[in-house]
Every structure is written in C-alpha cells, then in structure tokens.
Amino acid sequence: MTSKSPRKVIERIAGRRICRGRSAHVFHVSYGPPKKQGLCDVCGGELYQRDDDSEETVRRRLEVYYTRTEPIIEYYKTRGLAVTISALGPVDEVTRRALEALKREDDGK
C-alpha cells in the first residue's frame, strides 16, 4: 500500500465482499467475483460488504495508515529490512509474490 495509489487501495478494500456463512469466505467484485452475484461459490451464503470496508471508512483508515503506519515502513526500509511487492491482482497471485519475495530475502542472507 502506498500513498501514490489511494484509488487502487480504495477499490481493493471497498470491493471486498464477505460470506455470511461460518467460514466467512472472501470475494472481490473485480479481482475475485463469485459466479453468482451476491452468493458465495463455496457454501451458497449471502455476500455482504463489511461496514469498515465502505469507501468513506476506507478513506479514514487510509489517513491513519499514512500518518501512523507508513513512517514505520520507512524506518525499516532505510535499514534494508523491508521488501515491497504489489498487492494488486488475485489473492493467489499476491500470495505467490509475497512468498517469492520472502524466499529471495531468505536466500540473500
């Protein structure tokens, strides 16, 4: 997450839909839509948007991120202890990127 692309961050979070079923399966209207709109592919449960995923709330959460979290990332970056990956795209792809980045770091030390 970076202050350079708040629109993408908002799209990513505000597009998230959660299943009301026990396992709370997660979908995204753009990056991982269910086969039937509004229904979970796994259990058939109703999908909904969490209150804290609304666009207005996401904007407020981003402000907190920029003022409180981003400075910590800079702290670790300047010490060579942070790795940056893109979090855009399907969950499986982002997970693969994260694991590969961690493996590269592990191999490099």
Ligand SMILES: [Zn+2]
């Ligand atoms: Zn479900």
